Amino acid sequence: MSEMKIGVIGTGAIGQTHIERINTKLQGARVIACADPNADFCKSIAEKFSLKAYDDPKDMINADDIEAVVVTAADNFHEEYVLAAIEAGKYVFCEKPLAPESNACRKIVDAEIAGGKQLVQVGFMRRYDPGYRQLKELIDSGDYGAPLMLHCAHRNPEVSGFTTEMSVENSLIHEIDVLRWLLGENYETAEVVFPRTTRNAEGELRDPQIMYLTTESGIRIDVESFVNCKYGYDIKCEVVCEEGTLTLPEPANVMKRVDAARVTPICRDWSERFVDAYNIEFQEWINACKEGRVDGPTAWDGYVGQVTAAAASKARDAQSVMTIEFDEKPAFYN
Amino acid sequence: MSEMKIGVIGTGAIGQTHIERINTKLQGARVIACADPNADFCKSIAEKFSLKAYDDPKDMINADDIEAVVVTAADNFHEEYVLAAIEAGKYVFCEKPLAPESNACRKIVDAEIAGGKQLVQVGFMRRYDPGYRQLKELIDSGDYGAPLMLHCAHRNPEVSGFTTEMSVENSLIHEIDVLRWLLGENYETAEVVFPRTTRNAEGELRDPQIMYLTTESGIRIDVESFVNCKYGYDIKCEVVCEEGTLTLPEPANVMKRVDAARVTPICRDWSERFVDAYNIEFQEWINACKEGRVDGPTAWDGYVGQVTAAAASKARDAQSVMTIEFDEKPAFYN
Amino acid sequence: MSEMKIGVIGTGAIGQTHIERINTKLQGARVIACADPNADFCKSIAEKFSLKAYDDPKDMINADDIEAVVVTAADNFHEEYVLAAIEAGKYVFCEKPLAPESNACRKIVDAEIAGGKQLVQVGFMRRYDPGYRQLKELIDSGDYGAPLMLHCAHRNPEVSGFTTEMSVENSLIHEIDVLRWLLGENYETAEVVFPRTTRNAEGELRDPQIMYLTTESGIRIDVESFVNCKYGYDIKCEVVCEEGTLTLPEPANVMKRVDAARVTPICRDWSERFVDAYNIEFQEWINACKEGRVDGPTAWDGYVGQVTAAAASKARDAQSVMTIEFDEKPAFYN
């Protein structure tokens, strides 16, 4: 079967990573073009990877030889390009968030439904991490009873230029998606509290934060966001079920016995921690598109994620519990 | 140095354990008498351990040859016997709670102060667990910065005759004491929430529960209480500090490779999990009494524990955050 | 760059796995033909994967459109097909062993040298396992001093139709290659001893066995081979260095707390344990061939492996230590 031809919008670090991934590691597709508002930079990247450069992403979206689009542009432009791809009837993989505002996400959902075909996938790569997949399989087996509580943490060694708002919007959005997928049910309430702030937080930043979520069946989730934890990039998830608990595995690293200790390395950044997840995510996306379907996180998932994040942000600003109100799920996504 | 002579009030399971512990495992003291409202049963236990039996605990407290008293009677009787011991000028080790009501605890505190000498120790044995002691030493070293969050769990395999109230009062009271000791600061607020209830909870019992505590410096604590977790007796405590996290160790057990898994046993009950803590607690109590002092959890700690538990109970009933109000700490306890 | 066209010799289980791997998971190559002495079976596999079927593997090797060959035929046929590929000037990936007899391996080495170009790679996939690669990187860093001892185990849950000879030749051959690669030096002596035999060994089989190897610099290696260990497929490697030890990581699996134990799954077979290693091995082989070189285990490595295995087999039969004699390494392989 011939390779699916892809155009990438946004040629920054993430965009380049995806170009390299698709063109040197994965199978069945090829990035043949790229587009970026910064025309000169776009040209340099196009040369580096032997791609065709477009000044206007929409021209690329509408080009005859482009079958699918990857959107890694700045968040504010996601809506415009995803809608253009839908209009052109092309598959579109959009990095999270689908759009910063939930009503923009809703607009995308409506456009996709109007077009009559699922074309949009959102880049929630955690669902492809082998550890989370094991967790989901074990939960779904029913062998441990219903999940009752989730205790999670999302820690970065350090960040700069980070604001209090970004903990929910940039970090915890990953947990918002992956935990809902893991549990197979929607959230009902959100709350965000501020523990004592670390001396390592810059300026006005409140770090760490803890987000509490509850689900329709009453499952209670706590997720710590700690973006200046100093020690490493660390993702924890413990699922407490009625007859046992399940813990997300640590990455497999060599254990050293040295300096009066057993020492096992922890990752320093997300790209190292989730490299397998990214590869699997894109390979499965390519495979599904070539079979004429989307089987990853949908536009609806993108909408639900942003509604939840918005409620959590409101809860954080108000320092009180917020009820989360979703539109009814369209039958289109069942 | 001669052995300290001890009388034990309450000859139930716990009382017998302590008699056996002091008389066959520890050094420097001897239980020579016991007292219990159930006179016949008391006599049978006295015979078993070759002790003198008293019908009235107060007679035993006031007996000339008794130097120290251990109170393991029903909670409601703690106040009466502890006050009697203070009046008799004798050391008294009282199982938690010091008294169910915080004003009863305060009365004991006042009596002890009036007596002019510290005589009371409360049975919060977690402070003697080698793992918690390691945690405290590491926190106090300052090498990891200030603690910001504590994530804890207190799980029992199953219970019967347990009520929703007992999660705070019987289970979480241990964390209330040990975490305050670990951090060296008082609590400010308490909250108790109800996750989805396990199908394994009897009757009206809400199980699991999560208690949230905040401290004076803003440290935020979550403690899961899950008394029907089914899988084992399990105590978890992770201290998230500014430059690293510290995790309470698992008990040292043989790891088996069997049946396609690495399998390491978990305890089934608290007496197994904390056997070392109990031994160390009583040995250190005996040693301190013989040197004329009390160096374990004081009557004031007992008071603070009950005030905190009362606030958490109120918070649970009201399903809202409660501020915790303590009396000012008397200089007597500094 | 166009896809490298591959023909696979041997359409049994392993052959099919490689066809599927190359054609659905990896990039840059495509299996377009297969050959097997069992012509009917070969045809059915060819149909299944839409390949061209050849009755005679040599016809396929010499076909104009075939650029590289994968040999998964029965061990005895390896020599013939690898030599044919060398003669045809085509890259050839040969499953281990390169050939059962070391003089056959030597013949391949000589043919390759005579041809003037490295074309042969041997399927020692352990070198591609991420855990072993971490070990090698840490050893090579020199941070832990020189390796002094290696303690290893290679365990299978159970086997049937296995003979005492096969422990060295089929199982331990993997350690023979990967440990030499890890240490970067040759072996000097081999010994094989028989511990107490498990009641689960069939017939005359001696199981477990332990192979001892020493290297040029005096490093001492013990490798347990236990093919009926019952509990799972388990690979262990501890490298004891002058200033620390390094342990091969366990696969990353969910830890469950259930039934009074912490339980982490162990694989049941090698294909699950080394699936990543196989994928990386073939992708790197494809990439290297397309760049005109071989950078995996060479024909010389295949020769050295068989010489070592032969010495170990002799040592086992004689129940004494054998010195291992290698030809001098041809400059061609430096």
Place this chain on the structure above:
Amino acid sequence: MSEMKIGVIGTGAIGQTHIERINTKLQGARVIACADPNADFCKSIAEKFSLKAYDDPKDMINADDIEAVVVTAADNFHEEYVLAAIEAGKYVFCEKPLAPESNACRKIVDAEIAGGKQLVQVGFMRRYDPGYRQLKELIDSGDYGAPLMLHCAHRNPEVSGFTTEMSVENSLIHEIDVLRWLLGENYETAEVVFPRTTRNAEGELRDPQIMYLTTESGIRIDVESFVNCKYGYDIKCEVVCEEGTLTLPEPANVMKRVDAARVTPICRDWSERFVDAYNIEFQEWINACKEGRVDGPTAWDGYVGQVTAAAASKARDAQSVMTIEFDEKPAFYN
């Protein structure tokens, strides 16, 4: 029951540790006297612990108020004092080795048998370590089938003034005893090999060494002795059985997440690693003596240990396998 009165021979570091242990931590006994060839030093220790000092250990052994003796004198004097204790009909706890020469051990055995009562216990404290006890219980359960192989290591961070001979005689003697106890059967052969020597070994010292032992039923044991491993004091024992393996637990220490790693401390010396074992060993010895029996390692165990160590030493010097010849076990010890 009154306290058993003990005299300690040898007032060096170990002797003092035992005096302090018995007099401040354990129950049912009291050290009341000490003896040491260095009379002045002996007096100073006697004063420190309020003991009676004896110039001649035999006077102390024969003193009316001494009921039991602990021998921690230099190895060469063990025989003389143990025999004197047997003659005096007093319980004697002798630190390992019972005597450096196996025929001296045999002499003690014969004297004890002639005396008609078991009085001697040898200080092999590993049998009292809770981890080894768990191992023994699991092996004896039969749930995992027969043991087939043991893989062990005994590592010290560093030593000075150590000779090649001492690895067997001072370090591995502990494994010689505890593994035989664990398995419940005698050894048949011993061998000691020299891996590459660490650059951290002083002078002519060969370090590390590996001892191989086989047992009557064919179980094969490897024990690494590495006295300059640099990283810590570390004891490993893996028992490979027919249907599973069992691993000696690591000490329970806080795990830290810090500096991009999970870090769990390892002990730095044996006294820290085996402090519980020593306490249990002496408490059980006291309890047994007071009940009129010896239930720890016997004089016969001391004899068997030295015979095995002598064979291992001979095997090391000859660099070949030695068969171990024991006298027949006297019925007295069944």
